Amino acid sequence: MINIFEVNETNKMVEQENLDVRTITMGISLLDCIDSDLEKLNKNIYEKIKAKAEKLVSTGHEIEREIGIPIVNKRISVTPIALVGASACKSTEDFVSIARTLDRAAIEVGVNFIGGYSALVSKGMTPAEELLIRSIPDALSCTERVCSSVNVGSTKTGINMDAVRLMGEMVLQTAHKTRENDSLGCAKLVVFCNAPDDNPFMAGAFHGVTEADAIINVGVSGPGVVKTALENVRGANFEVLCETIKKTAFKVTRVGQLVAQEASKRLGVPFGIIDLSLAPTPAVGDSVADILEEIGLESVGAPGTTAALALLNDQVKKGGVMASSYVGGLSGAFIPVSEDQGMINAVERGALTIEKLEAMTCVCSVGLDMIAIPGDTKASTIAGIIADESAIGMINQKTTAVRIIPVIGKKIGEVVEFGGLLGYAPVMPVNNYSCEAFVNRGGRIPAPIHSFKN
Amino acid sequence: MKRTVITVVGKDTVGIIARVCTYLADNNVNILDISQTIVQDYFNMMMIVDANRSDKKFGELADDLEKLGHEIGVQIKMQSEDIFNTMHRI
Numbered sequence: 001m002i003n004i005f006e007v008n009e010t011n012k013m014v015e016q017e018n019l020d021v022r023t024i025t026m027g028i029s030l031l032d033c034i035d036s037d038l039e040k041l042n043k044n045i046y047e048k049i050k051a052k053a054e055k056l057v058s059t060g061h062e063i064e065r066e067i068g069i070p071i072v073n074k075r076i077s078v079t080p081i082a083l084v085g086a087s088a089c090k091s092t093e094d095f096v097s098i099a100r101t102l103d104r105a106a107i108e109v110g111v112n113f114i115g116g117y118s119a120l121v122s123k124g125m126t127p128a129e130e131l132l133i134r135s136i137p138d139a140l141s142c143t144e145r146v147c148s149s150v151n152v153g154s155t156k157t158g159i160n161m162d163a164v165r166l167m168g169e170m171v172l173q174t175a176h177k178t179r180e181n182d183s184l185g186c187a188k189l190v191v192f193c194n195a196p197d198d199n200p201f202m203a204g205a206f207h208g209v210t211e212a213d214a215i216i217n218v219g220v221s222g223p224g225v226v227k228t229a230l231e232n233v234r235g236a237n238f239e240v241l242c243e244t245i246k247k248t249a250f251k252v253t254r255v256g257q258l259v260a261q262e263a264s265k266r267l268g269v270p271f272g273i274i275d276l277s278l279a280p281t282p283a284v285g286d287s288v289a290d291i292l293e294e295i296g297l298e299s300v301g302a303p304g305t306t307a308a309l310a311l312l313n314d315q316v317k318k319g320g321v322m323a324s325s326y327v328g329g330l331s332g333a334f335i336p337v338s339e340d341q342g343m344i345n346a347v348e349r350g351a352l353t354i355e356k357l358e359a360m361t362c363v364c365s366v367g368l369d370m371i372a373i374p375g376d377t378k379a380s381t382i383a384g385i386i387a388d389e390s391a392i393g394m395i396n397q398k399t400t401a402v403r404i405i406p407v408i409g410k411k412i413g414e415v416v417e418f419g420g421l422l423g424y425a426p427v428m429p430v431n432n433y434s435c436e437a438f439v440n441r442g443g444r445i446p447a448p449i450h451s452f453k454n
Numbered sequence: 455m456k457r458t459v460i461t462v463v464g465k466d467t468v469g470i471i472a473r474v475c476t477y478l479a480d481n482n483v484n485i486l487d488i489s490q491t492i493v494q495d496y497f498n499m500m501m502i503v504d505a506n507r508s509d510k511k512f513g514e515l516a517d518d519l520e521k522l523g524h525e526i527g528v529q530i531k532m533q534s535e536d537i538f539n540t541m542h543r544i
Contacts, residue, residue, distance in 0.1 A: 066513075
């Protein structure tokens, strides 16, 4: 039988170390909503989401209450809208009408984000996919809860540089269209390489076409728990360090597994995967940067940061894998700047640059995340940053992503406030030497040699 | 059988166990096990109970206990045993 010390340990994790389940995300297929009549399509989408996710939020609250763990977000991901709307949408406005429908459905069922305003164009773009991409700035500026993502490359297909160039422009346009809110629209837009079909985390979640009709994916969290565990092994060798991370990750993930199983049972929707990511929040003590500093760095960004992060990421996976029956999504440590107080501090003291963050993305999920850059950055420079991250993902056979916010009207060092879980960020300098001639070449970068495995 | 864990943490005072147990008895909740320690004047109790035969729903019992805790000046939490078992037992 369980004893008082174990009970206290668990409750201390929740009460003092910010242990929570970051998100229950219900993936919903919209393939059966497809219709060539736009009005009918919008109606089908609204009704399907409402029917499937009606009880998602209340069930989440119920589970929260019964097992005593906060479930921070309840969200929905849907089939990439470029596919769903391909037959009905003849203009960018047509696609924006679907974004409005998604927003309405999200508000109706009470979820805080809905992901899947997406296009998967890693090799080429259909006319519908290009239309959807071009509609992103409008879609994100006229909706509140819709999240958008575009997959521009993969290890198997190479990098679609036409899409990369276009996304550079779209990120900038989204920033302009949402300039009243510190270009917040860009916080809801992710550009991927090797995007997973079952990621529960926003803004990059979508419900892949390989998935079932509806599915429950869960993202766990717990940087605070890992940090506290490591405080007890200060100065110990790497073996002890790694074992401690593994054991802690195991416990954290088991909670996610329990929540996922309960949610799946109560909603009558199959369980998909647990995403083993260490996801920070701006709350003090819920920071991945703090863990890296606890491992032995004076500040994140110091030499040794990449190695420490590689070790952390690997141990989290090793501990988490045994705790869950199915693991998927992004699964790794997140290193967003604005959502992690330790990262913000490191940027403010001048210890952390975009270049170092890029190096860090080689060994963890997911990429350059929630980074504010000057609003006068050129579209081609943003495309260059996207191309660099995509190349890291393509060559290393991992997911990488870019979610940067060119904040219109703000200069290096100024602070941008996004609010809530999105936090705040100091505007970081970007290398402004031009890459225009490179991104304007057109076409695609071929798949790497090690992708030919057949 | 689904078991529930009740934890009571706070400054020690007269009658904490009595008040909690009276509430549980009134609501047909059976106590299976109690362990209790005092750490630096802080009262720390864990009960494993069977709440399946209570007329009240889980959420109501948990709310009532939380309120009772406020009255006594301690924190009372009621949780399904599942979270502790999944975390600490393979």
